[in-house]
Amino acid sequence: MDLTHILTFNLALAAAIASPGPAFLISVKTTLTGGRRAGLAVGAGLALVAALWTLAALLGLEAIFAAFPWAYIAMKTVGALYLLYIAYGMWKGARAPLAPTDVKPARHAFWQGVAIQIMNPKSVLFAAAVLVVIFPPGMTLAQKGFVFANHLAIELIFYSLLAFGMSTSTARNAYLHAKLYLDRIAALVLSALGLRLLFGK
Template sequence: MDLSHVIAFNIALGAAIASPGPALLVAIKTTLSSGRRAGIAVGLGLGLVAALWTLAALLGLETIFAVFPWAYGGVKAVGALYLIYIAYQMWVHARAKVEAQMTPASHAFRQGVMINALNPKSVLFAAAVLVVIFPSGMSLGENLFVVANHLAIEVLFYTGLAFGMSHAAVSQRYMRAKVYIDRVAAGVLGLLGLRLLFQR
């Protein structure tokens, strides 16, 4: 493994993190509705589990999913139902005023963990990227470096997102358009959940 492999991995990872999906939508929504601290906390939860999925891919978990497809199907079904639940909650509470009390950072962190823990496609994505980019037979130290690098990129991205989205001007615009933003985000998450549930 050399620097070019790490750079290629970081480019692919950055594109994946920034693409619209459950993790990004929840991170944006949490920051806008509950502030910077909760936004950073949900990002830490998302990043920690994403890095653990990369570790799982390095250890060959995708092979286990291939051998035991029922395990993948079970995790996928639970993840899809969780996304649909989050979408339902967002839709129902779209018109509700944001309370002065903020979402506790511990709750936001747990939500970030749940979003990525119940998304087994993350390990399949990680496995595909790792196979394409990195050479086979890497040492334990190199594998741990890849995982630590992944975690650092995730934390930096979501912390930067939380700082950017928590400015007063952005928050005020969100409050004015909250019902529309929440309904669109709920629709996207709901569709992603349904797709994950019914996709083979």
């Protein structure tokens, strides 16, 4: 493994993080409604589990899913239902004005980020596919640990920058003016992702 492998992995990772998936949407929504601290916390939860999925792929968890398909199906089903549950809450609360009760403690935001990522077993399969293409076989345990730490750092940097950017008064005011439409669009996107996870192969 050399610097070229890490740079290639980081480019692929940046593209994956910035795509409008459930992690990105939850990070933006949490920051806009709960503030910077909540945004940093949910980002930390998302980053930790995403990096752990990569570590799991490096250690061969995708082989376990292949050997025990029921485990993958069970995790995928629970994850899809969780996304649909969040989407339902967003749609239902789209017309409700923001109130102090909308501001969740940072600890709650962190565990929400953990739950979002851990309920998506496709992440480990995606990570495994990317890792096989980018990294050479026969990596040492230390090299795998470095890839994990690198992934965690990239995710933390991204979600921290997102939290700082979306916690400004300008971003919050823009969200408040378009809350109904933004919440419902986000709910539809999460629903589509949940249904795709539930019924897709």
